[in-house]
Amino acid sequence: MTVSDTKIAAVKRSGAGDTRFRALTVAAAAIVVLLFLGMMAALTEGAWLSIRTFGASFLTSQKWNPVTEQFGALAAVYGTVVTSVLAMLLAVPVGIGIAIFLTEICPRTLRRPIGIAIELLAGIPSIVYGIWGLFVFAPYFQEHVQPWLVDAVADIPVLGTIFEGPPYGIGVFTASFILSIMILPFISAVTRDVFETVPATLKESAYALGCTTSEVVGSVVLPFSRAGVVGGAMLALGRALGETMAVTFVIGNSHRIHASLFAPGTTISATVANEFTEAVGDIYHSSLIEAGLILFFISFVVLAAAQIMLRILHKRAGGVAA
Template sequence: MSAAQEALPAVRGSRDATVRRFALTDSIFHGLTRAAAILVLVLLGGVAISLFAGSWQALSTFGFSFLTTESWNPVTEKFGALAPIYGTIVTSAIAILIAVPLGIGIAIFLTELCPRPLRRPIGMAVELLAGIPSIIYGIWGLFVLAPFLQTTVQPFIISVFHGIPGLSSLFAGPPYGIGLLTSSLILAIMVLPFITSITKDVFDTVPPVLKESAYGIGCTTWEVTRRVVIPYTRIGIMGGVMLGLGRALGETMAVTFVIGNAHRISTSLFAPATTISATIANEFTEAVGDLYTSSLVALGLILFVITFLILAIARYMLMRIDARTGA
């Protein structure tokens, strides 16, 4: 027997040991990742069950009227979630309407138009906005933004739209400074860096050859952005918008400072209002009685459901976009 034939069993044994070691590490890695995914589902289910159990007394007492009643009176224990739901949806919607065009515009400027030496400083400045604590935004909104709106912006808007059907009621009332519009502006500033950063990152993933080809056939920067960059990255843009919307829906402290915390619904954007998060933050420590506490937990359950539905709709929209792109 030759030396090569004598060494063959040892080589095969070493190879088999290596394969078994790789298979073991792969199975361990697979098990850990699967356990992490299951843990996320367990935590999500635990949160949902806890919220439902804590809110059962309020839901069984008031029924469906809890969602359609504006009254919120802890003295008589009459609770309705309509006003906080209205404030949450309106402030988040206005914030997104303001932040999305600004965020996409800033991202386009940073990736397509900004001089190269300024890209990094401006990008870092935008990202630093995301690191400011929400309570700082609230203090700034209460002591700086709200007085400015009260003395300058709101009186001007009220006088301009006075007597115009529809707009007069939308911008009516005394200029409080605080209210739906002020909290929406604060939320827009808070979600702007998230939308901008994600949009800028996905814009950077566009292959340069696509843009160069478009420029080569005579397209302008606007045409390249509109017909190449945005269609190529629309799924990422949608993800950034949904992340910003989720932040706006759940924001608490900044909104609590400037929204006015009034449990009523008004057509005017200048009127004080409240949100689900602000109501829970303001009243949970002072809740006396099981029904009061259960009503606040029910508000948390409603916010959970609203966020889940919005994210589910966003996911469905992304799937439709993928399907159309694939087709």
């Protein structure tokens, strides 16, 4: 065999290896798509009886009565959205602040221990957060935080309505607070990693021009890494939307929509977790599965919107969307 024949054989072997590698990666991606479609099909099949029975009223009614077999998921959808959004409002500023401290201000000897301590919060089981919220935060909020806040904003038109009523301790606000603690490690860890990718030359140039640390963060670090920050926030939002046990412990599990954040409420995941094993009758069972299908759809929409937002931010930054 000549040298040229040997080279041709080597090229063919390399091409065959690339073909096999490509086939494996395509198969791996196809498995994810098939799992997604299979999950959607299974949920739709299980929820079909409820969809056919209640139609659009399932999303517009908050009546949830297993005795009369009348079900509406509006209160659960409302609780899911409100607790997740409020948790994001509480956690995102704190998470970004932690990331800024660890990357720009914290002494190097303390960065790793503090970073590990924050990341360990993500490993705590959700049921532990729920027990902690029920036996620690709920009594404290009931005795100190909620009465003070009710009196402080009683004469303010909008805030007086949002924070009114008897201090139960448990409720939508407490559930949102626990959720914010649970998603905090995701936001701070991702944001910190993104901040560390900012080229040192950019920050050093800003410092050389006389910028303060706050000016460097606001004018260099955040603009350079905003797409990553948004991605970390959306990851945390996806975590908050599907949280179950911690919310179940402290939200009160009431199928009613209240204007006050201190009132009890419920979420889709809490409703399914509380009632699925006790569901008697096909329509009750199907209604819970439809609630799960709605949560699946909400999560899908949120993550899809996050991807679109990231592409827009990437294009505005001068990159090419993948």
